[in-house]
Amino acid sequence: MSVGIVGYGVYVPRYRILVSDIGKAWGSGGRGEKSVTGPDEDVISMSVEAVLNAVDSSGMSAKKIGAIYFGTNSSPYIENYASVIIREVLGLSSEVDVCEFTGSPRAGVGALKAAMDSINAGRVENVLVVAADCRPSQMGSDLEMTFGAGATAFLVGRENTIADIEDIFTYSTMMIDRWRHTKDDYVRSYDYRYTREYGYVNHVRTAVEGFLKKNNSAMDQFQHVVLQEPDGRIPKEVGRALGIKKEQTAGSLVGVLGDTGASSMFLGLFGALDDAKAGDNILAVSYGSGTSDAIGLKVTEKIGQKKAEVRSLKSYVADKEEIDYLKYLRYTGMIEQAGEPAKLGLTPVSPFLQRSYTELYNFLGAKCKDCGHINFPPSLRVLCIRCGSTDLENVKLSKKGKVYTYCINYYMPPPLEAPLAMIFGDLEDGLRYQALGTEMIPDDIKVDMPVELVLRVLTVERGVSLYGYKFRAVKHGI
Amino acid sequence: MGWNKVAIVGVGMLKFGEHFDKSYEAMIGKAYLAVLDGVQKGIDPKDIEAGWIGTCIGSLMGSELISGSMLAGIVGLAGIPVTRIENGCPTGSDTFRNACMGVASGLYDVAIALGVEKMREKTSDEGLLAIGSAGHPVLMRGGTAPAQFAPQATRHMHEFGTTKEQMAMIGVKNHYNGTLCPYSHYQYEITIEDVFKSPMVCWPFNILDCCPQTDGAAAIIICRADLADRYTDKPIYVAGLGMGTDYQFAAEKDSFTEFVASQRAAKQAYKMAGIGPEDIDVAEVHDCFSITEILDYEDLGFCEKGQGGKFIEDGSSRIGGKVAVNPSGGLMAKGHPLGCTGLAQLTELVWQLRGDVIPTQNEKRQVEIKKGYALQHNVGGTGVANSVVTIVTNRKN
Numbered sequence: 001m002s003v004g005i006v007g008y009g010v011y012v013p014r015y016r017i018l019v020s021d022i023g024k025a026w027g028s029g030g031r032g033e034k035s036v037t038g039p040d041e042d043v044i045s046m047s048v049e050a051v052l053n054a055v056d057s058s059g060m061s062a063k064k065i066g067a068i069y070f071g072t073n074s075s076p077y078i079e080n081y082a083s084v085i086i087r088e089v090l091g092l093s094s095e096v097d098v099c100e101f102t103g104s105p106r107a108g109v110g111a112l113k114a115a116m117d118s119i120n121a122g123r124v125e126n127v128l129v130v131a132a133d134c135r136p137s138q139m140g141s142d143l144e145m146t147f148g149a150g151a152t153a154f155l156v157g158r159e160n161t162i163a164d165i166e167d168i169f170t171y172s173t174m175m176i177d178r179w180r181h182t183k184d185d186y187v188r189s190y191d192y193r194y195t196r197e198y199g200y201v202n203h204v205r206t207a208v209e210g211f212l213k214k215n216n217s218a219m220d221q222f223q224h225v226v227l228q229e230p231d232g233r234i235p236k237e238v239g240r241a242l243g244i245k246k247e248q249t250a251g252s253l254v255g256v257l258g259d260t261g262a263s264s265m266f267l268g269l270f271g272a273l274d275d276a277k278a279g280d281n282i283l284a285v286s287y288g289s290g291t292s293d294a295i296g297l298k299v300t301e302k303i304g305q306k307k308a309e310v311r312s313l314k315s316y317v318a319d320k321e322e323i324d325y326l327k328y329l330r331y332t333g334m335i336e337q338a339g340e341p342a343k344l345g346l347t348p349v350s351p352f353l354q355r356s357y358t359e360l361y362n363f364l365g366a367k368c369k370d371c372g373h374i375n376f377p378p379s380l381r382v383l384c385i386r387c388g389s390t391d392l393e394n395v396k397l398s399k400k401g402k403v404y405t406y407c408i409n410y411y412m413p414p415p416l417e418a419p420l421a422m423i424f425g426d427l428e429d430g431l432r433y434q435a436l437g438t439e440m441i442p443d444d445i446k447v448d449m450p451v452e453l454v455l456r457v458l459t460v461e462r463g464v465s466l467y468g469y470k471f472r473a474v475k476h477g478i
Numbered sequence: 479m480g481w482n483k484v485a486i487v488g489v490g491m492l493k494f495g496e497h498f499d500k501s502y503e504a505m506i507g508k509a510y511l512a513v514l515d516g517v518q519k520g521i522d523p524k525d526i527e528a529g530w531i532g533t534c535i536g537s538l539m540g541s542e543l544i545s546g547s548m549l550a551g552i553v554g555l556a557g558i559p560v561t562r563i564e565n566g567c568p569t570g571s572d573t574f575r576n577a578c579m580g581v582a583s584g585l586y587d588v589a590i591a592l593g594v595e596k597m598r599e600k601t602s603d604e605g606l607l608a609i610g611s612a613g614h615p616v617l618m619r620g621g622t623a624p625a626q627f628a629p630q631a632t633r634h635m636h637e638f639g640t641t642k643e644q645m646a647m648i649g650v651k652n653h654y655n656g657t658l659c660p661y662s663h664y665q666y667e668i669t670i671e672d673v674f675k676s677p678m679v680c681w682p683f684n685i686l687d688c689c690p691q692t693d694g695a696a697a698i699i700i701c702r703a704d705l706a707d708r709y710t711d712k713p714i715y716v717a718g719l720g721m722g723t724d725y726q727f728a729a730e731k732d733s734f735t736e737f738v739a740s741q742r743a744a745k746q747a748y749k750m751a752g753i754g755p756e757d758i759d760v761a762e763v764h765d766c767f768s769i770t771e772i773l774d775y776e777d778l779g780f781c782e783k784g785q786g787g788k789f790i791e792d793g794s795s796r797i798g799g800k801v802a803v804n805p806s807g808g809l810m811a812k813g814h815p816l817g818c819t820g821l822a823q824l825t826e827l828v829w830q831l832r833g834d835v836i837p838t839q840n841e842k843r844q845v846e847i848k849k850g851y852a853l854q855h856n857v858g859g860t861g862v863a864n865s866v867v868t869i870v871t872n873r874k875n
Binding site: 377408433 | 677725729
């Protein structure tokens with residue numbers, strides 16, 4: 001059996017800014033829009049949403065994941081594995097390998113190739129691959145007009161694949177077109193006319209031609225062709241040069257989401273898989289930092305067997321809220337509110353939190369075997385608070401429920417954003433949980449409103465990002 | 479009828495407000511002088527055998543490890559045993575409660591309980607957030623003091639139809655009472671419209687639904703009941719004491735339309751005093767936020783559950799009503815310096831029961847004492863899970 005994709009999920013933040021709004025601020029124009037992370041989102045919180053979608057869609061138990069390979073250029077850390085949080089959220093064994101791939105918008109393909117090698121070598125059976133980015137861009141720069149945010153995750157394995165990976169052809173040269181030094185806060189770029197021709201166009205063409213020649217195949221054999229989209233223009237140019245027909249492409253995402261970096265090609269690929277039929281051939285082509293990968297996939301008959309209803313790319317693209325440039329700058333942390341930041345009582349590296357991360361992220365409660373009460377969090381409870389029993393067992397808790405009561409804070413020091421809802425939600429398992437709200441409009445919050453817990457950044461202190469669950473309104477019909 | 483083993487023979491307090499010009503230590507010294515002055519027949523400081531000091535300054539502004547020496551060591555009492563109490567919003571009342579236990583145990587004949595707080599030594603941002611996020615850095619993130627009580631208001635409105643207008647009436651009543659009390663931080667009247675027009679702080683609270691940040695100090699001298707005559711002709715007796723607790727985190731509570739800790743504390747105190755809510759002439763209760771006083775009416779038994787909104791609306795809690803609640807202006811107008819709030823409430827009740835409210839002969843301010851019982855109440859701390867209720871009386875038996 002060949003290695004392929006067992007399930008996939010995507011995530012796009014709901015905020016958008018019109019590129020023309022950015023242009024207006026700096027005296028230029030601009031077309032289309034791009035996705036923007038909310039004030040409490042980062043590449044990890046986005047990835048967790050995509051991962052949960054991917055696991056649900058696969059119908060596979062997350063316990064079968066043997067490794068997590070994460071491709072991104074937006075990790076909060078240069079040293080320290082940010083993605084280990086994904087393993088904690090899924091509640092996987094500490095033997096599950098976590099590895100990060102970075103340095104290029106094609107970082108996700110590096111992760112995918114490593115995943116295939118790990119499986120082919122027989123070391124693991126299934127790998128969770130994540131490709132996500134929300135790269136910061138300097139105010140007033142060309143890249144500010146394009147850099148968007150998105151996350152993708154997929155399970156790679158041999159069993160129950162919905163699309164098999166036939167081959168990957170990689171072409172790489174020492175081309176420096178976009179880069180970010182450790183001393184830089186933002187990605188830099190060189191003369192666009194030069195890098196377009198010798199960078200993207202040359203590498204993508206060569207990789208595709210190499211793939212077709214190696215596999216004795218032709219462009220018209222592919223029902224779907226997906227290209228990495230660093231902007232709206234050059235993929236079209238390459239498409240023309242390679243003879244890609246309009247019906248082979250699902251339409252551009254860069255015009256609605258921006259350049260989503262490591263997730264760009266995968267968002268296109270999973271959009272194509274949403275529409276694909278058994279037997280379809282897909283060609284997906286990456287590009288970044290002088291490297292292009294042409295990936296051929298064949299859709300299997302399992303494509304039609306829906307495991308669970310998860311949010312599709314189309315729904316994420318459609319569900320959006322336009323924000324203005326000022327809000328964009330605040331949400332992305334380019335400008336900050338004055339005042340002393342609200343500090344944690346204990347830092348994210350304190351033993352208090354380090355001993356609690358697994359139960360907080362995997363969301364475990366200590367259920368009393370005598371009276372049934374769920375004690376939370378387990379590390380704080382040796383005895384059941386209701387009956388005093390010591391017969392407690394950790395159980396995984398539901399993250400869905402409804403609002404029991406709430407309030408809305410209108411004055412908050414940075415980095416908290418007011419108005420800020422504080423919600424007490426009654427979860428399906430019977431636990432009442434207190435958390436901040438996210439993506440909420442104050443007037444829309446009501447007692448009994450359905451809500452779900454999503455992982456978000458609570459704060460960054462001592463250079464460590466602290467995550468926690470927040471309540472988000474459950475929307476129906478998307 | 480009641481417990482009556484301990485008598486209050488002197489009370490004294492500083493005017494509540496912003497004491498930017500006084501040090502923490504100076505406020506302790508002045509409250510001590512005020513209480514000595516408040517003992518009708520005078521007292522030799524050498525009679526004071528033990529002390530209790532209530533203060534939350536460590537948690538509030540990082541002045542950690544304040545201990546008994548902060549009282550004994552700076553007022554000329556160095557040498558006597560003094561215990562420092564910190565127990566959330568009921569810190570002041572629990573300080574008094576512990577002093578009473580010390581005297582009632584027979585260990586000491588005369589003791590002092592003193593509460594002090596410098597709330598304005600830091601900005602309100604730093605103070606409120608520091609309190610709100612206490613307990614757990616993840617679970618309590620974004621918590622503030624109003625956010626500990628506002629969800630109760632939302633739920634009470636949802637279940638019982640309590641209105642924002644009724645909540646506003648708490649502020650209107652207590653601000654009016656505050657204008658009559660020279661010890662009150664705020665000295666101005668407000669209207670329901672003023673409350674609605676004031677900035678929204680934490681829905682459903684406007685700023686005038688909230689108590690201010692106030693500096694204060696207050697002290698009480700107590701003694702064995704049978705020795706009270708040495709110090710005063712008008713002793714006030716401790717008829718009942720209660721202290722109730724609840725779960726650590728707000729989310730662990732079953733109901734958000736009540737404070738079970740208050741109910742538990744009240745039950746103990748009423749039982750000990752051998753009376754019921756109908757016997758209370760005057761009460762100083764915890765009104766840190768408007769909804770708190772509405773819940774107090776129900777939790778302390780002044781009205782049926784769910785009827786707290788109506789109780790304020792029909793005037794039952796004003797001076798001259800069924801039970802005068804917060805004639806001093808309450809936390810809302812007089813102020814809420816945690817460590818001394820309970821002691822200042824008791825000071826007000828002692829004045830009321832003795833019939834010598836300050837300023838004296840102020841008819842508007844003096845509550846008519848019919849049955850001779852007064853009730854003091856605080857509730858708060860992490861998860862609003864701590865409550866103290868004290869019942870005092872002018873009846874010897």
